[in-house]
Amino acid sequence: xxxxxxxxxxxxxxxxxxxxxxxxxxxxxxxxxxxxxxxxxxxxxxxxxxxxxxxxxxxxxxxxxxxxxxxxxxxxxxxxxxxxxxxxxxxxxxxxxxxxxxxxxxxxxxxxxxxxxxxxxxxxxxxxxxxxxxxxxxxxxxxxxxxxxxxxxxxxxxxxxxxxxxxxxxxxxxxxxxxxxxxxxxxxxxxxxxxxxxxxxxxxxxxxxxxxxxxxxxxxxxxxxxxxxxxxxxxxxxxxxxxxxxxxxxxxxxxxxxxxxxxxxxxxxxxxxxxxxxxxxxxxxxxxxxxxxxxxxxxxxxxxxxxxxxxxxxxxxxxxxxxxxxxxxxxxxxxxxxxxxxxxxxxxxxxxxxxxxxxxxxxxxxxxxxxxxxxxxxxxxxxxxxxxxxxxxxxxxxxxxxxxxxxxxxxxxxxxxxxxxxx
Amino acid sequence: xxxxxxxxxxxxxxxxxxxxxxxxxxxxxxxxxxxxxxxxxxxxxxxxxxxxxxxxxxxxxxxxxxxxxxxxxxxxxxxxxxxxxxxxxxxxxxxxxxxxxxxxxxxxxxxxxxxxxxxxxxxxxxxxxxxxxxxxxxxxxxxxxxxxxxxxxxxxxxxxxxxxxxxxxxxxxxxxxxxxxxxxxxxxxxxxxxxxxxxxxxxxxxxxxxxxxxxxxxxxxxxxxxxxxxxxxxxxxxxxxxxxxxxxxxxxxxxxxxxxxxxxxxxxxxxxxxxxxxxxxxxxxxxxxxxxxxxxxxxxxxxxxxxxxxxxxxxxxxxxxxxxxxxxxxxxxxxxxxxxxxxxxxxxxxxxxxxxxxxxxxx
Amino acid sequence: xxxxxxxxxxxxxxxxxxxxxxxxxxxxxxxxxxxxxxxxxxxxxxxxxxxxxxxxxxxxxxxxxxxxxxxxxxxxxxxxxxxxxxxxxxxxxxxxxxxxxxxxxxxxxxxxxxxxxxxxxxxxxxxxxxxxxxxxxxxxxxxxxxxxxxxxxxxxxxxxxxxxxxxxxxxxxxxxxxxxxxxxxxxxxxxxxxxxxxxxxxxxxxxxxxxxx
Numbered sequence: 001x002x003x004x005x006x007x008x009x010x011x012x013x014x015x016x017x018x019x020x021x022x023x024x025x026x027x028x029x030x031x032x033x034x035x036x037x038x039x040x041x042x043x044x045x046x047x048x049x050x051x052x053x054x055x056x057x058x059x060x061x062x063x064x065x066x067x068x069x070x071x072x073x074x075x076x077x078x079x080x081x082x083x084x085x086x087x088x089x090x091x092x093x094x095x096x097x098x099x100x101x102x103x104x105x106x107x108x109x110x111x112x113x114x115x116x117x118x119x120x121x122x123x124x125x126x127x128x129x130x131x132x133x134x135x136x137x138x139x140x141x142x143x144x145x146x147x148x149x150x151x152x153x154x155x156x157x158x159x160x161x162x163x164x165x166x167x168x169x170x171x172x173x174x175x176x177x178x179x180x181x182x183x184x185x186x187x188x189x190x191x192x193x194x195x196x197x198x199x200x201x202x203x204x205x206x207x208x209x210x211x212x213x214x215x216x217x218x219x220x221x222x223x224x225x226x227x228x229x230x231x232x233x234x235x236x237x238x239x240x241x242x243x244x245x246x247x248x249x250x251x252x253x254x255x256x257x258x259x260x261x262x263x264x265x266x267x268x269x270x271x272x273x274x275x276x277x278x279x280x281x282x283x284x285x286x287x288x289x290x291x292x293x294x295x296x297x298x299x300x301x302x303x304x305x306x307x308x309x310x311x312x313x314x315x316x317x318x319x320x321x322x323x324x325x326x327x328x329x330x331x332x333x334x335x336x337x338x339x340x341x342x343x344x345x346x347x348x349x350x351x352x353x354x355x356x357x358x359x360x361x362x363x364x365x366x367x368x369x370x371x372x373x374x375x376x377x378x379x380x381x382x383x384x385x386x387x388x389x390x391x392x393x394x395x396x397x398x399x400x401x402x403x404x405x406x407x408x409x410x411x412x413x414x415x416x417x418x419x420x421x422x423x
Numbered sequence: 424x425x426x427x428x429x430x431x432x433x434x435x436x437x438x439x440x441x442x443x444x445x446x447x448x449x450x451x452x453x454x455x456x457x458x459x460x461x462x463x464x465x466x467x468x469x470x471x472x473x474x475x476x477x478x479x480x481x482x483x484x485x486x487x488x489x490x491x492x493x494x495x496x497x498x499x500x501x502x503x504x505x506x507x508x509x510x511x512x513x514x515x516x517x518x519x520x521x522x523x524x525x526x527x528x529x530x531x532x533x534x535x536x537x538x539x540x541x542x543x544x545x546x547x548x549x550x551x552x553x554x555x556x557x558x559x560x561x562x563x564x565x566x567x568x569x570x571x572x573x574x575x576x577x578x579x580x581x582x583x584x585x586x587x588x589x590x591x592x593x594x595x596x597x598x599x600x601x602x603x604x605x606x607x608x609x610x611x612x613x614x615x616x617x618x619x620x621x622x623x624x625x626x627x628x629x630x631x632x633x634x635x636x637x638x639x640x641x642x643x644x645x646x647x648x649x650x651x652x653x654x655x656x657x658x659x660x661x662x663x664x665x666x667x668x669x670x671x672x673x674x675x676x677x678x679x680x681x682x683x684x685x686x687x688x689x690x691x692x693x694x695x696x697x698x699x700x701x702x703x704x705x706x707x708x709x710x711x712x713x714x715x716x717x718x719x720x721x722x723x724x725x726x727x728x729x730x731x732x733x734x735x736x737x738x739x740x741x742x743x744x745x746x747x748x749x750x751x752x753x754x755x756x757x758x759x760x761x762x763x764x765x766x767x768x769x770x771x772x773x774x775x776x777x778x779x780x781x782x783x784x785x786x
Numbered sequence: 787x788x789x790x791x792x793x794x795x796x797x798x799x800x801x802x803x804x805x806x807x808x809x810x811x812x813x814x815x816x817x818x819x820x821x822x823x824x825x826x827x828x829x830x831x832x833x834x835x836x837x838x839x840x841x842x843x844x845x846x847x848x849x850x851x852x853x854x855x856x857x858x859x860x861x862x863x864x865x866x867x868x869x870x871x872x873x874x875x876x877x878x879x880x881x882x883x884x885x886x887x888x889x890x891x892x893x894x895x896x897x898x899x900x901x902x903x904x905x906x907x908x909x910x911x912x913x914x915x916x917x918x919x920x921x922x923x924x925x926x927x928x929x930x931x932x933x934x935x936x937x938x939x940x941x942x943x944x945x946x947x948x949x950x951x952x953x954x955x956x957x958x959x960x961x962x963x964x965x966x967x968x969x970x971x972x973x974x975x976x977x978x979x980x981x982x983x984x985x986x987x988x989x990x991x992x993x994x995x996x997x998x999x
Binding site for chain 3: 028029040
């Protein structure tokens with residue numbers, strides 16, 4: 001066994017806490033989790049059963065935490081976890097799981113299988129068994145600051161565009177502002193309209209905000225590859241920048257895993273609580289609307305539906321806000337049959353979008369989203385995650401559909417009343 | 424003709440007629456001679472005939488009404504001596520048990536001989552490299568559920584019926600009484616589950632068991648079981664359809680009579696109970712006989728027959744030979760699946776193959 | 787002689803193994819500990835924990851389109867078994883005599899029989915499904931099958947002894963129950979108790995996030 005594998009084994013060992021132990025103790029192999037996982041439902045391959053993806057960690061738990069396992073290891077009867085197990089399970093752990101969380105919602109004994117896979121990835125990443133694309137993304141994030149290699153220079157250029165188009169000034173490194181916002185590289189590169197949208201909204205609502213030139217990246221590749229050191233480092237950059245600028249709030253943008261990283265895992269990764277609060281852009285917009293500061297006019301008659309980003313809605317808890325906002329700008333908001341916390345994943349979360357090897361599988365399982373769309377009979381899909389957006393657009397193109405995908409924040413910005421904007 | 428049916432009991436109309444007809448048929452057989460003697464002839468010592476045959480004959484021939492009044496309120500509580508009961512008891516011991524037993528034995532021997540002569544019906548064209556989806560997992564679930572319940576009820580039922588002549592000589596009376604009690608309790612408790620299974624089977628499979636064109640000619644040609652020529656058929660052939668309807672109809676009789684027997688609280692008289700018992704036993708023996716044939720074909724009798732019920736897929740050539748009309752339709756619809764694909768999903772080995780597949784696809 | 791052993795020392799032994807084993811398993815799970823969650827909660831963890839312990843007993847509709855029969859079977863088995871284990875007269879008498887010293891109201895005999903039948907129905911459907919479905923075939927190990935067999939055996943021997951007329955049948959039932967008790971703490975059957983922990987932990991985490999799980 002290589003050294004690296006031993007380290008991976010040790011990392012995995014340390015992840016077994018009371019939660020994991022109770023989960024393995026309670027699992028009766030009923031197989032219901034398979035029915036919730038879109039990798040299984042669209043392929044019927046039993047190996048995509050969520051709890052099956054956890055066999056390596058189960059082996060370790062059984063051997064070291066149960067009577068039969070311990071007895072077996074004394075007499076050399078139980079199988080130890082080997083490097084081959086890591087190699088064999090890599091595709092299951094990374095290619096066929098987006099950490100979407102549906103399985104955790106249906107398990108009859110309440111197992112949070114998503115949590116378990118997140119923990120198992122810690123062992124895999126240390127042992128080196130992770131997809132190349134994700135490893136590269138993490139390296140770039142640690143070295144350059146962004147998994148896509150976006151530097152402040154790129155951002156500055158994008159900001160300049162926005163300032164020119166809107167005539168507004170974008171405050172950078174403004175100390176003492178109330179809100180510091182982050183961006184995901186995906187937004188900066190593919191959907192810079194998002195930046196323009198929030199600039200206009202904050203101007204219209206009088207929000208005091210800023211961007212840090214040192215830490216603007218929201219995406220956290222460490223969370224996706226499952227490496228707490230990398231994840232902690234990336235979160236820490238944001239925390240230090242926010243402390244430097246003495247802001248009250250950090251805004252998590254339209255990016256799923258970014259929210260999970262900064263809002264829920266962050267303080268645990270760096271080992272301390274923040275001196276500021278984390279708020280999702282949708283939470284902020286809804287708050288502003290409720291306070292009357294966000295004035296919106298007319299409602300679109302186009303029928304629209306909502307794709308709920310897994311990490312924001314089901315795993316993040318921002319469930320009602322997207323619906324409130326969409327209802328205030330759309331007359332014909334049609335919910336998908338499985339909506340809210342039980343909506344289906346786009347298929348690209350959890351690092352799968354950065355994994356080239358998983359592309360054919362990902363395009364195949366898009367069938368689920370396709371079926372959902374066809375059921376609603378609607379051609380416009382609104383969402384609040386840039387990664388979802390690009391994945392959905394790819395799936396739509398692959399299936400030659402004519403659905404349009406819109407960002408919720410951009411949609412809200414489009415409906416700002418003329419008087420509230422100082423154009 | 425003895426005087427068993429000479430009473431005209433007022434108000435018992437249909438029931439008495441049925442009983443009379445049944446007993447008439449039974450007593451057409453020469454059993455009078457047995458009733459005449461006081462010693463058992465050719466029957467095991469545990470099958471004791473009534474030593475007071477003459478007394479019973481006298482009872483049956485009385486001219487007085489056989490039902491009186493009693494302080495106890497209940498069905499038949501005014502009947503002190505139930506003459507019918509002895510008839511029923513004799514029927515059970517002297518006809519039902521021996522005839523039923525030899526019938527089942529005969530079927531087993533017959534199947535054995537058939538296997539020795541005809542051998543296993545092989546797939547003439549040999550196993551193909553493709554399969555057709557035959558039964559969904561629900562259908563298989565329902566079938567094996569029905570099979571386990573039926574098997575359990577058949578075994579416990581046979582113990583109850585044949586235990587005395589067959590098992591007491593082996594185990595002795597004490598141990599047999601334990602076996603009998605256990606069998607009776609088990610049989611009575613699981614009985615209603617057979618009803619549930621029957622309903623599930625009916626609902627799931629009735630559509631495919633409706634008579635279709637070609638079924639009668641299949642039947643007339645014996646389904647091709649003798650000789651080598653195969654006869655075309657639909658999803659289910661006439662033999663299977665006949666078995667289905669037998670199971671449903673005879674099974675219903677078994678269920679209804681069984682319910683009458685385990686719930687003697689709905690005002691049924693002893694005669695109804697006896698009738699129920701007779702219907703139940705005869706129906707059960709018939710069903711067991713038919714199911715023996717069914718099990719024979721599924722196990723050693725025919726190559727490829729059980730696959731569909733085991734993993735849901737059947738061999739394409741087997742389907743073409745035995746259910747040609749259905750198989751051709753399925754093939755035309757492109758439903759035939761390669762063997763490796765079937766194996767991959769129903770019995771995946773490790774993730775090596777999965778990893779390899781994904782890597783191949785990603786290239 | 788064997789009868790005295792089954793009624794006496796083996797009963798005491800099996801009950802002790804069961805009680806000590808169950809407590810020990812739960813303690814070891816708790817002792818593995820959980821790191822404190824430093825993120826600011828949106829909702830209450832304890833409310834979420836309690837909520838999920840109960841709400842998970844109701845199935846999630848969107849995952850149940852194809853598993854309906856299984857779900858029904860699961861409910862039938864668990865509810866039937868619970869009813870007959872704790873509310874059938876012979877069991878109450880046994881528990882009152884051997885463990886608690888006092889009994890409680892039993893359900894009428896017909897309800898006992900009905901519960902038994904529903905429990906058998908559920909168990910048979912679930913077990914056959916476990917043997918047939920590709921998902922459960924991949925997942926199931928010896929522990930799952932042994933658990934199913936033992937529970938079935940206890941139920942079957944109980945059914946066979948229903949007449950309550952033969953010591954031997956009662957003893958076979960008691961013996962199989964004792965084997966089950968001994969096997970219990972070392973197996974998946976522990977989910978009977980640990981489900982409270984697993985549902986609770988998940989409910990707490992989701993509750994902190996403000997999601998009803």
